[in-house]
Amino acid sequence: MRKILVCGAGHGGLAASIILAENGFEVTVLEKAENEIMIGHEWEDRFDFSNLTGILGIKEEDLPDDIWRYRGNSVFLSPSKKTGVEISFSGDNRQKIMWRKPLISLLIKKAKESGVKILYEITVNGPVIKNGRVTGVETTDGTFSGDLIIDSCGVFSVLRMNLPREYGIECKPKYGDLFYARRAYYDKCEDVIPDYPFEVYLYHEKEQGLSWLCTNKNSVDILIGRVYELTDEKINEQLEIFRNEHPWTGKTILNGGQRAVIPVRRSLPLMIADGYAAVGDSAFMTMPMNGMGIDLSLNAGKLLADTLINHRNEEFNNEVLWEYNRNFHIRYGCEAAKNDGLKCAILSLPPEGVDFLFDNKIIQSSDLAGGGRNISFSTLMGKFVRGMKKPGYFFTLLKGLIHGAAVSKLYKNPPVKYNLEEISRWDEKIRRKDIKIDN
């Protein structure tokens, strides 16, 4: 039986584990947390529930009622907080959010039922390489080996960061690629529910990043996020500002209170090597504008499992795994790359530039409702006359869209077969289009 080692019980790794075990593979997950309860954060995430229920083999109506809810309407505030772009949701368009820990528990339960072996309290320290191939991993509990090592260790994966340079896999993120967040749910001192309870602040307090405050029935969910590391002083200062503006926010933490980092960039062009494949945050699979990574991670897990099932009797080498890498970019990586162009353009504008875009209706609710997916060259050209009041800001945004579209095209057309020289040239073309973000 083919042996698969999954490092880290991330969403994508668990999705792949379930499908592979159901298809006769021997799958072991190595997870550093002490037990299932310690995995994941104490907060709610937005994602497409059908991606989860598809893997679990259940209907959406079978999900327990107490683990999810609809989130209220959103408003995006400009850096000056003077202009708010409101987005109302109704009926099936309402955003659904689910608590993270039950989500992981559902995946783990299904994995166990499918025959996956999950080992806790094992920290992976790095890859074992033999004759240029990843054959296993070094851990706090000795060496484990497998026919394929799936890297689902998250954004700071020790596997990815310790791969030999000659594999050509980009190991370290650059400035602007990461989003440092701290999120907590506080108690509520007054019975208030605003019409637009989910308030998103771009360039919060004029700093590179985004924060939000969501007034729930019994709590206030506050996320403070920047593209640089947050100090305790910064978090406390921002919380005070939020409390002054939203006096119903209490001081007792009901849930969360942790810090975490999200990759907010285009996914890794090359994410495989002989005996190795990365999924989820370890391959930077998120939508850069909003940091949503669960759907991409689950879908990557499915695509990877499909590739392994298609080639179940072959060696899991570069040539075979490239099918997964390529399919991911054609289906999902291209859209994330387009979104990255927009994110980089916004981060390379000064806060006054973002104010200008909001105040002059160059960024509107239709643009923000889809996490920036609906902004295109043609929608922007329709706002050309308004944009010409401050051409520098308008053209920075336009440049981001043009770069995003060009990079997206490259992601849609990766080399057909695995050839490291050709892949390096393709990767180089992608990098040349990157917009540098200054701090």
Ligand SMILES: Cc1cc2nc3c(=O)[nH]c(=O)nc-3n(C[C@H](O)[C@H](O)[C@H](O)COP(=O)(O)OP(=O)(O)OC[C@H]3O[C@@H](n4cnc5c(N)ncnc54)[C@H](O)[C@@H]3O)c2cc1C
């Ligand atoms: C504040 C915040 C809000 C977010 N909101 C959303 C949202 O609303 N919607 C959405 O789609 N996404 C959201 N995300 C992003 C989302 O969390 C990630 O994209 C998603 O978790 C995908 O990560 P993953 O499955 O690859 O791995 P992770 O969730 O990072 O899991 C990695 C696993 O590997 C384990 N691990 C790590 N290192 C080792 C090691 N060395 N040895 C063994 N085990 C190891 C970890 O313990 C963990 O269990 C949010 C992220 C943050 C921080």
